[in-house]
Amino acid sequence: MDTIILIMQAATLFIFGTMGEVLSQRSGVLNLGLEGMMVVGSLTGFAAATLSGSPWIGLAAAMIAGGLMSLIHGFIVITLRQSQVVSGMALTIFGLGLTAYVGKHFLMVGAPPRVPTIVSGITPLLFLGLALVPLTWFVIYRTRFGLIVRAVGEDPEAADTAGINVARVRYICVFIGGMMAGLAGAYLSLAYSPMWREGMTAGRGWICIALAFFSMWRPAMVLIGAELFGGLWILQFKLQGMDIPVISSIFTSPYLLMMIPYLATVLIVTLVMSNEKLRKRIGGPAALGVPYERSS
Amino acid sequence: MREEKTIDIDFRQGCKPGDMVLELRNITKRFPGVLANDHINFDVKAGEVHALLGENGAGKTTLMNIIYGLYQPDEGEIYLRGKKVVIRSPLDAIALGIGMVHQRFKLVPSLTVAENIILGLREGGIIGRMKRVVERIEKLSEKYSLQVDPSARIWQLSAGEKQRVEILKMLYRNAQILVLDEPTSILTPAEAEQLSLLLRRMATQEMAVVPFITHKLPEVIATSNRVTVLRRGRVVEEIRTDQTNPRDLARKMVGKSVLFQLKKPEIAPGDPVLEIKNLRALNDKGIMALKGISLTIRESEILGIAGVAGNGQSELAEVIAGLRGVLSGEIIFSGEDITGLSTRRRIEKGIGHIPEEYMIGVVPDFSVADNLVLDKYFEKPFSRRWGLDHKAVERFAEEMIPRYNIRTPSKETPAIHLSGGNLQKLILAREISHHPRLLITNLPTHGLDVGAAEFIQNQLLALKLEKCAILLISEDLDEIMSVSDRIAVFYEGRITGMVPAAEAVKDNLGAWMAGVKL
Numbered sequence: 001m002d003t004i005i006l007i008m009q010a011a012t013l014f015i016f017g018t019m020g021e022v023l024s025q026r027s028g029v030l031n032l033g034l035e036g037m038m039v040v041g042s043l044t045g046f047a048a049a050t051l052s053g054s055p056w057i058g059l060a061a062a063m064i065a066g067g068l069m070s071l072i073h074g075f076i077v078i079t080l081r082q083s084q085v086v087s088g089m090a091l092t093i094f095g096l097g098l099t100a101y102v103g104k105h106f107l108m109v110g111a112p113p114r115v116p117t118i119v120s121g122i123t124p125l126l127f128l129g130l131a132l133v134p135l136t137w138f139v140i141y142r143t144r145f146g147l148i149v150r151a152v153g154e155d156p157e158a159a160d161t162a163g164i165n166v167a168r169v170r171y172i173c174v175f176i177g178g179m180m181a182g183l184a185g186a187y188l189s190l191a192y193s194p195m196w197r198e199g200m201t202a203g204r205g206w207i208c209i210a211l212a213f214f215s216m217w218r219p220a221m222v223l224i225g226a227e228l229f230g231g232l233w234i235l236q237f238k239l240q241g242m243d244i245p246v247i248s249s250i251f252t253s254p255y256l257l258m259m260i261p262y263l264a265t266v267l268i269v270t271l272v273m274s275n276e277k278l279r280k281r282i283g284g285p286a287a288l289g290v291p292y293e294r295s296s
Numbered sequence: 297m298r299e300e301k302t303i304d305i306d307f308r309q310g311c312k313p314g315d316m317v318l319e320l321r322n323i324t325k326r327f328p329g330v331l332a333n334d335h336i337n338f339d340v341k342a343g344e345v346h347a348l349l350g351e352n353g354a355g356k357t358t359l360m361n362i363i364y365g366l367y368q369p370d371e372g373e374i375y376l377r378g379k380k381v382v383i384r385s386p387l388d389a390i391a392l393g394i395g396m397v398h399q400r401f402k403l404v405p406s407l408t409v410a411e412n413i414i415l416g417l418r419e420g421g422i423i424g425r426m427k428r429v430v431e432r433i434e435k436l437s438e439k440y441s442l443q444v445d446p447s448a449r450i451w452q453l454s455a456g457e458k459q460r461v462e463i464l465k466m467l468y469r470n471a472q473i474l475v476l477d478e479p480t481s482i483l484t485p486a487e488a489e490q491l492s493l494l495l496r497r498m499a500t501q502e503m504a505v506v507p508f509i510t511h512k513l514p515e516v517i518a519t520s521n522r523v524t525v526l527r528r529g530r531v532v533e534e535i536r537t538d539q540t541n542p543r544d545l546a547r548k549m550v551g552k553s554v555l556f557q558l559k560k561p562e563i564a565p566g567d568p569v570l571e572i573k574n575l576r577a578l579n580d581k582g583i584m585a586l587k588g589i590s591l592t593i594r595e596s597e598i599l600g601i602a603g604v605a606g607n608g609q610s611e612l613a614e615v616i617a618g619l620r621g622v623l624s625g626e627i628i629f630s631g632e633d634i635t636g637l638s639t640r641r642r643i644e645k646g647i648g649h650i651p652e653e654y655m656i657g658v659v660p661d662f663s664v665a666d667n668l669v670l671d672k673y674f675e676k677p678f679s680r681r682w683g684l685d686h687k688a689v690e691r692f693a694e695e696m697i698p699r700y701n702i703r704t705p706s707k708e709t710p711a712i713h714l715s716g717g718n719l720q721k722l723i724l725a726r727e728i729s730h731h732p733r734l735l736i737t738n739l740p741t742h743g744l745d746v747g748a749a750e751f752i753q754n755q756l757l758a759l760k761l762e763k764c765a766i767l768l769i770s771e772d773l774d775e776i777m778s779v780s781d782r783i784a785v786f787y788e789g790r791i792t793g794m795v796p797a798a799e800a801v802k803d804n805l806g807a808w809m810a811g812v813k814l
Contacts, residue, residue, distance in 0.1 A: 144414075151404045151415050161366075161402035162416030162465075163387030286406070294366065 003234065005122060009192060011230030012129040013184045017208030018215065018222045019132050020180025024070075026140065026217055027173035028153040028287040032088025033073050034181050035205025036095020037066040041185025043099040046196040049112045049186075058112065059186045066182020067175050069095065074174040078167050081291035096199060106196045115191040123191045130223075137219040149173060153285030156292040166292050181205065203262060210265040217285065232261045313343030313500075316377070318363070318394070318473055323372035325358050330705075332358040334529040335372070338507075340473060345499045346507045347516045347537070349549055350526030351717070351745030357399070359526075360475055360507075364396040365389045387416070395466025399477040401458045405451040409433070409444055413465045436467050440498060455605070456487040463494075474498070475507050478743070480515055492519045513542040513746070525549055546746050558753055558778055561760050565781065566595030569734050569765035570616070575625035577615050585611040587789040588625070593734065593765040598756065600780030600797065601769045603809050608789040609769045610652050613738040616767070617649040618642045629734065643671050648732030650740050654719040660712035664704050665693035667711045668726050692729075700725040701751065717748030724755055735759060738769045753779050773802055787811040 017034055024031050031037075044065035049058025069091065076087040115123045140146040148169055151159040156166045188204070189196055207229055215221035236257045318340040325333040332355045340346050350356045361367045363374070365383035374381050376392055383389050389396070403412050410429050430446045437444055442460045450458065459479065466474055476495070480488040496519060516523055517537060525533040525548045533548045570593045579585035585608045593599045601609050614620035616627060618639035627635045634642060648671075651657045658667045669678050669689050677688040693707040700721045704714055711719060720740065727735060737756065741749035756766055756779060770776050776783055776797075783800050785793040785808035793808035 147407070147411055147415060151407060154406050155402075155404040158402040158404045158412075159415065161386055161396070161398065163385060163390055164416045 003238075005120070006234050007227060007230040008126055009121070009230070010233045011226040012126050013187050013192060013204060014208055014211055014226035014229050015129040015132060015222060016180050016184035016187060017205060018211040018226060019136050019219065020177035020184075021208055021212040022215060022217050022219070022222060023136070023140075023149070023173045023180075024177035025212055025288055026153045026285055027149045027170045028156060028285050028290065028292070029074070029077060029170050029174050029177075030084045030088065030289045031070065031073055031091075031174060031177055032085060032209060033069065033091025033095065034088075034177075034208050035201055035203065036092035037069045037178050037181035038095075038185040038188075038205040038208075039099045039199065039201045040069055040095045041066045041182030042189040042200055043103050043106065043185075043196060044182065045186025046109075046112050046189040047106055049190055050106065050109055053113055055113045055115045055190050058190050059115070059183060062182040062186030063179040064182070066185065067179040070174045070178020070181070071171070073178075074171050077291060078170045078174070081293060084289050084291075092205065100198045103196055103198055107198075109196070111194050112190055112196075114194040115187075125187055125191055129226075133219050133223045136222075140219065150285075153287055156287050156290075157294075160292070160294065170292075181208075184208070207261060207265050210269045214268045229261055229264070232264055236260045313341075315342045316340075317342050319375040319378075320359070320363070321373045321375065323359065323362060323369045323374075325355075325362060325367060325369050327358075331529050333362070333369070336526070336529075336531055338524055338531070340507055343499055344521040345495055345519050346522045346524065347520035348507055348524050348526065349513075349516055349545060351549055351747060354526040354549075354745075355529040356526055357477060360396065360477055363389065363394060363475060390416075390469050390471070393470060393472040395469060395471025395474050397459065397462040397466065397474065397476045397479060399479075401462055403450045403458055403461060405449070407450060408446065409448050409450065409453075409461050409464075410446040412450060412461060413446075413468050417469070433464060433468065436464055440467065440494065442467075442494070456483055456490075459483070459491070473507075488515065489518075495519055513545055516545065517542060549746065558750070558757060560757055563596045563760050565597035566763060568592050568594050569630060570767070571626075571628040572616070573626040573628070575612075575615065575627065576623040577611055577620055577625075578623065579608075579611055584623075585789050586615065589789070589791060591784060591791065591794075593767060595733075595763040595765055596760040597782065598760065598766040598768055598780040600776035600783045601767065601786055602773060602776045602783055602805055603771070603786035605771055607786045609786050610738060611789075612786075613649065613652070613736045613767070613769055616734075616736050617647065617651075643730070646731070646733035648727035648730055648735040650720075650723050650727055650735070650737040652738040652742075654716055654723060657723040658711040658719055661710050663708045664697070664702065664711055664714070664722060665689050665707040667722055668693050668696055668729075671726060671730055696725045696729060700755075717744045720744060720748065720752060724752055728755065728759065731762065732759075732764055734765045734767070736767045736769075739771065740768070741770070741772070741775060749775075773805055776805075777802070785809055 017038060021031060021034055041062035045058040045062035047058075048061035049055045052058070073087050073091050076082045077084045115125060117123050140149065148159065148164055151162070152164060152166050152169045159169075160166050184204070185201060188200060193200070211222065211225040211229065214225045239257050316339060320336060320338040323333050323336045323338070324331075334355075336355070336359060338348070338359065348356050348359070358367065362369050363383070365385045365388050368384070374383060381392060383392065383394075386396070404415065407415070410426060410433060413433055414429050433446045436442070437460075440463075442464055444453070444457055444460045444464065450461070453461065463474070474495075479491060483491060492515060499521075520537045523533075523535055523537055523540065523545060524531055525535075525545060527549060572589055572591050575586050575589040576584065577586040587608075589608070589612060591599065601612070603609055611620060615622055618634075618637060618641075622635055625635070626633055629642075629645060629647065634645065637645075659670065662670075666689065669692060673679060673684060673689070678685055678692070690707060696702070697704065697707060702714070702721045702725065703718050711722065714722065724740070735756070740752050740756070744752070753775065756768065759766060768776065768780055777800055780797045782794065782796050783805065784791050785805055787809060788811065792811060793804065795804070
């Protein structure tokens with residue numbers, strides 16, 4: 001039972017980050033800056049909560065910070081129509097560097113005010129994560145906004161002709177994605193492991209991006225993927241704690257065990273992306289990564 | 297500048313046939329290096345079909361995009377029922393009752409028909425009431441006999457069906473002015489005829505006013521009440537359709553009177569160049585596209601392949617060019633089995649290919665000069681040891697541009713800025729200058745104006761003198777019948793009929809195209 005809760009707690013972060021990325025990608029914008037926005041969210045959340053004394057203010061500040069950062073990406077790729085890959089990578093590097101520098105002041109602060117738990121270590125954020133799954137599904141498939149987002153990600157020219165402001169829709173989706181990344185980061189520093197440490201996101205942002213592909217942009221699959229990776233994350237800790245004499249010490253090396261989630265990421269992305277038939281059938285956003293410009 | 301935003305014009309009230317509905321005055325639009333529209337006056341009256349006729353690059357599409365708010369004119373005004381309007385976006389156009397059916401459909405493939413129709417509409421926040429939408433679509437399709445399944449996904453539909461969805465989309469938005477850009481270019485002859493009838497009926501019954509843009513003359517005559525002819529961005533003529541004829545319109549469109557004259561060289565076919573035996577191949581979706589095709593083309597012979605798009609013709613062209621794998625069968629070129637050879641080796645052996653879409657035949661961002669040597673940059677004189685001889689490439693371009701009458705601002709201009717006809721001439725220049733022994737041409741004149749099409753047809757005919765064998769894939773029966781020596785008809789991956797062009801009867805070809813065995 002404890003293990004299940006542990007897994008779900010780890011998974012909540014993946015749900016936040018991935019759901020935001022899914023929305024962004026559904027509108028046609030790949031945001032590789034997730035890791036950067038997430039770590040900025042961690043620090044902002046930590047700092048705001050420590051200074052104000054309220055974890056909720058920390059969460060809100062983190063979401064705003066993540067959202068603002070995503071707007072940089074939005075401006076570069078939507079307005080200036082530059083490469084989404086380059087811009088996203090730059091955002092990640094920027095976020096990691098900025099937090100390493102600014103975060104120095106918060107290294108020795110101690111534990112922040114944490115998000116209160118309801119029962120035995122479960123925070124309301126865990127339920128928020130679970131609630132996001134049907135909510136996002138409803139928004140994408142059952143609302144006018146969702147229809148517009150799908151159209152913009154699939155065929156921006158058709159959407160433009162239908163009178164939809166492609167740039168605005170993409171900005172909105174990217175911004176929500178940024179806020180979700182900020183939330184994921186603050187969840188880490190205010191609830192999951194309440195502290196601040198340089199680079200504490202430890203590649204979770206990248207895993208979220210992989211999960212977005214793995215989920216094939218479907219909210220239900222985001223939940224499954226997040227729980228799966230939450231499981232792998234916990235497994236890695238559990239294995240480290242166990243003494244398995246049969247297997248040689250190389251395989252129980254903590255460094256190798258820590259690779260498990262990342263290895264799984266590589267495997268899954270390779271499997272999903274290399275299967276052309278699968279990709280066509282699941283119908284990912286056809287215009288993903290392509291800047292939109294009116295042609296003559 | 298926002299004062300003219302809301303204009304409430306109800307066309308149905310007090311709108312008599314003949315009333316002026318839309319008027320464009322002195323519209324001018326410039327693009328870098330091009331004057332696309334030069335002080336154009338154009339008007340549309342209720343109850344009529346007003347055709348806008350012109351060659352590719354004459355400025356038709358630009359004008360239509362201005363009406364639809366995709367472009368802003370540099371000069372000039374638009375009046376809607378006498379009131380001056382500014383159309384800033386397609387949304388404005390739709391609000392004013394102007395609906396546009398583009399040449400390339402603007403439909404999202406993964407969404408359903410109903411979802412595409414309501415896309416961009418402001419009605420309802422949540423699509424819970426999809427049922428009502430579907431009901432309204434069904435009512436509209438019944439009223440105008442536009443049959444289509446609202447729950448089908450766009451990618452499952454044929455071109456004709458997609459067009460009906462586009463028209464429904466506009467009718468759903470209460471469009472009173474329907475603008476159609478080259479509406480018949482992707483339709484079968486039967487579908488085109490149906491559309492023509494539909495448009496006329498809509499114009500008279502519902503006061504829907506339909507400017508109909510095309511360069512297909514018989515359709516203009518059959519459908520419109522009035523014609524405006526554009527040439528190089530200017531209006532050259534505005535005339536009632538019943539006071540003119542195709543030959544007259546064509547002359548005004550291209551600005552010269554020599555037309556419909558193909559120079560057919562009298563030359564007998566020689567040895568076989570290409571022999572295809574029992575060829576089978578899949579299409580992109582993994583479905584059998586060629587189900588045992590056998591054919592032969594000889595020197596100085598043009599074999600025309602007729603058929604409705606999607607019956608295996610494009611796959612055949614790709615297989616011969618080496619762009620698509622074969623499941624079984626043989627391709628023999630000059631007595632040699634080339635079934636397993638790469639595209640590059642086939643080019644070197646003398647197989648030229650003019651692909652289905654001109655944008656595939658060029659690298660859009662490369663200059664005209666570079667595009668002209670895409671198939672021979674690795675040969676002398678263009679290639680020298682490690683590098684390219686840019687001087688030689690430029691000299692070659694300077695020679696080809698006037699010879700093939702490619703209209704381009706300069707040889708350095710990126711190909712993407714050229715119009716369709718000029719791109720096709722560029723590709724033709726490149727392929728012919730390589731002296732092919734076999735030229736595969738897939739829809740070489742598709743979407744081109746009369747002048748450019750005739751130029752290309754004459755070039756193909758002239759190739760016969762060089763003993764070149766030509767495979768001509770076309771959906772235009774008139775072209776097939778007047779250019780080819782023999783005609784093969786494709787239906788569902790099989791040849792349903794083969795006949796010498798001199799003995800071909802249009803009705804029989806049409807029956808074969810529909811899969812009827814005679």
